[in-house]
Amino acid sequence: MSSILTGNGWLQLALSMAVMLACVIPLGGYMAKVFQGQKNLMSPILGWLERLLYKACGIDPDTDMDWKTYAMAVLLFSAVSFLLLYVMLLCQKLLPLNPQAVPGMTPDQAFNTSVSFLTNTNWQSYAGEAAMSYFLQMVGLTVQNFFSPAVGLAVMVALIRGLTRKQSGGIGNFWTDMIRANLYILLPLSLILAVILGSQGVVQTFAPSISAHGLQGANQLLAVGPVASQEAIKMLGTNGGGFFNANSAHPFENPTPLTNFLEVMALLLIPAACCHTFGVMVGDRRQGFAILAAMTIIFVPLMVFGTVMEQGGNPHFAALHIDQTASALQAGGNMEGKETRFGIVSSTFFAAATTAVSCGAVNAMHDSFTPMGGFVPLLLMKFGEVIYGGAGAGLYGMLIFVILTVFIAGLMVGRTPEYLGKKIQAFEIKMASVAMLAPCVFILIGTAVAVMTKAGQAGIFNPGAQGFSEVLYAFTSATNNNGSAFAGLSANTPFYNTALGICMLAGRFFIIIPVLAIAGSLAAKKTVPVSAGTLPTHNGLFVATLIGIVVIVGVLTYAPTLALGPVVEHFNMRP
Amino acid sequence: MKALASNLRPALVSTLLLTLLLGVGYPLVTTGILHLTFPSQAQGSLIRDETGRVIGSRLIGQNFDQPKYFWGRLSATSNTPYNASASGGSNFGVNNPALMDAVKARVAALKAADPANTAPIPVDLVTASASGLDPDITPAAALYQAHRVAVARGLSDDAVKAMIRTSSYNRTFNILGEPRVNVLELNLRLDGKMK
Numbered sequence: 001m002s003s004i005l006t007g008n009g010w011l012q013l014a015l016s017m018a019v020m021l022a023c024v025i026p027l028g029g030y031m032a033k034v035f036q037g038q039k040n041l042m043s044p045i046l047g048w049l050e051r052l053l054y055k056a057c058g059i060d061p062d063t064d065m066d067w068k069t070y071a072m073a074v075l076l077f078s079a080v081s082f083l084l085l086y087v088m089l090l091c092q093k094l095l096p097l098n099p100q101a102v103p104g105m106t107p108d109q110a111f112n113t114s115v116s117f118l119t120n121t122n123w124q125s126y127a128g129e130a131a132m133s134y135f136l137q138m139v140g141l142t143v144q145n146f147f148s149p150a151v152g153l154a155v156m157v158a159l160i161r162g163l164t165r166k167q168s169g170g171i172g173n174f175w176t177d178m179i180r181a182n183l184y185i186l187l188p189l190s191l192i193l194a195v196i197l198g199s200q201g202v203v204q205t206f207a208p209s210i211s212a213h214g215l216q217g218a219n220q221l222l223a224v225g226p227v228a229s230q231e232a233i234k235m236l237g238t239n240g241g242g243f244f245n246a247n248s249a250h251p252f253e254n255p256t257p258l259t260n261f262l263e264v265m266a267l268l269l270i271p272a273a274c275c276h277t278f279g280v281m282v283g284d285r286r287q288g289f290a291i292l293a294a295m296t297i298i299f300v301p302l303m304v305f306g307t308v309m310e311q312g313g314n315p316h317f318a319a320l321h322i323d324q325t326a327s328a329l330q331a332g333g334n335m336e337g338k339e340t341r342f343g344i345v346s347s348t349f350f351a352a353a354t355t356a357v358s359c360g361a362v363n364a365m366h367d368s369f370t371p372m373g374g375f376v377p378l379l380l381m382k383f384g385e386v387i388y389g390g391a392g393a394g395l396y397g398m399l400i401f402v403i404l405t406v407f408i409a410g411l412m413v414g415r416t417p418e419y420l421g422k423k424i425q426a427f428e429i430k431m432a433s434v435a436m437l438a439p440c441v442f443i444l445i446g447t448a449v450a451v452m453t454k455a456g457q458a459g460i461f462n463p464g465a466q467g468f469s470e471v472l473y474a475f476t477s478a479t480n481n482n483g484s485a486f487a488g489l490s491a492n493t494p495f496y497n498t499a500l501g502i503c504m505l506a507g508r509f510f511i512i513i514p515v516l517a518i519a520g521s522l523a524a525k526k527t528v529p530v531s532a533g534t535l536p537t538h539n540g541l542f543v544a545t546l547i548g549i550v551v552i553v554g555v556l557t558y559a560p561t562l563a564l565g566p567v568v569e570h571f572n573m574r575p
Numbered sequence: 576m577k578a579l580a581s582n583l584r585p586a587l588v589s590t591l592l593l594t595l596l597l598g599v600g601y602p603l604v605t606t607g608i609l610h611l612t613f614p615s616q617a618q619g620s621l622i623r624d625e626t627g628r629v630i631g632s633r634l635i636g637q638n639f640d641q642p643k644y645f646w647g648r649l650s651a652t653s654n655t656p657y658n659a660s661a662s663g664g665s666n667f668g669v670n671n672p673a674l675m676d677a678v679k680a681r682v683a684a685l686k687a688a689d690p691a692n693t694a695p696i697p698v699d700l701v702t703a704s705a706s707g708l709d710p711d712i713t714p715a716a717a718l719y720q721a722h723r724v725a726v727a728r729g730l731s732d733d734a735v736k737a738m739i740r741t742s743s744y745n746r747t748f749n750i751l752g753e754p755r756v757n758v759l760e761l762n763l764r765l766d767g768k769m770k
Contacts (some may be wrong), residue, residue, distance in 0.1 A: 057588040069578045076586045129660055155724045175585045198609040201634050204617045212629040214637045215762055222659045224619050229605040246662035249705030250636040257752020314669045323695035329715035331753045335703040337664040340711035343753035365664035455686035466668035488666035572670050
């Protein structure tokens, strides 16, 4: 297979990684300041607004919550979000800013969409330009694009506090954490990114669709809207729900290679920086870098592998005298479902990044990837969205794996496991097990039910093993709160809207609640001083063990399904 | 229950106020800034004819199937190709027979329009884009069609190739993305409607 990457291909991949890693320390340090309530770059501009919000909401920012109150606040906030969005989606027709007269959604699709956006999944069983008014895109979806990563970041900070506090009943104040994440982190970054994206051609208008008289005489109705503002937070908040059906492949969402680069950096930025925020807040930066290293070491080989597979092209085309070789004049490779301006490398890096991070935006159609090229995003999601992962969610998910790793390492050397001076005991391991097993249960049972029932089979688009992969991908994406799809699947049916909605809720809250329980339990403990028997958690040996645990859990749980889907399809592709 | 009651007000009021700030204020401020600084981009990078009628967007591809025009990517948008109100790809898997049917149909159409051309066909000319609205083709795909267009218009190959170069975009900073040719701009130049 002619699948060696071009020099430019390697350069693009290396540049992307370098820029991302260079942003980790400045942004991570800034986020640590924000969450510790310290004076920061934006306090002179936004401090008054923060205080005003506290006053209006009746929040005392310094009141600590125990973990149960914190969890209740998370659930309450999410429930209010759900109800608000659900009702707005049903009544869309009655609301303003609806120039294309989009009707209300069906109850099952409104349920799926509300759950999807509040859980940071942004799975879309609708096509944005046909099913969503400007009002809903802004007041409904853009708002949830801010709220859901802010909740993720808040829960992460609560877990970090659990690790750092000694014999304390509290893990912080949810309202303070959530408001600070929105005001100081998500809002300023979004505004900057939105303006840069807009300068490149991402549309931002309230005008109705534009009628164009095409060069060959045909009329073309150009869907537009307030896209730039939503696009920015869609990427920065690791949301991924496109304004348009084609998501970041649509030229009005992602018009140039530069916007593509900024979008993919934006989605990686906060999850990667969270590692450093963690290191700063626990007072030992090496702990954060160790986790970042583990994530990066898993990410890079898979990303390169996917790129090489896509560059290899479609072997069926060989008989048709079609040129798939990369040259100075074309990207070559498997171009079905890819945009010319992105070619192979910008598409596969995006695909790996969006699924490593639980973003789910796409700039190419994953269903049309080669089987092993599509295996990469599927596997990255199956690791549980901890290879960078969602904003906040990636780090607290990875810390669950860290707890399991110190437990297993402790068993091997025969000592009580500790992490950052906290003893890891039965309660923490029970909670970590729930957080780790719940997604597996929902993915595997959900897929099994779908492929065994008529309602589930009805949605399948591609024949053969690829059809199975579509279903597997859908349940994996929903449960791990990613949101990307093998989009051939017809998911706007009562069956998929309901089943995937339940999976999204389970994948979000069966992790958040155990994580907060662990935070509460750890906060109440004493700190054990470092001794000769303490397992260092910042060195190469620990990073290697952590990688081993993530890979073994992911691969052992899902090997049979991966074999039945992408692997079978790969062997079917041999001419 | 006491905790629930005391958290109800923050839940409701913060949702309301942050919705105003992030769902109304932020998009409006973004709109304001972009309409002041980049009005053309914010409204869709539109191309108009001399009477002011919109021909299309520089960023959105159009369907071309006449021999005198350069053809773009295949488009799998619903109802009609390049339907800019229903973006999307074909979602065909690599082994889907329907993919092969679509590719073979495009190969046949290209051959029918230019029977003498025996060069291998660049892959982007026979595959559907992700958005169905891809405005670009590769330089290879443009050069493959240059002779056909030149013959259809009674131009020299060199004149057509010069217009391809004018409508070409290099990688950003020579690194990011891929070299490409904007099909609508190229066809407008051929028609003398763009410089």
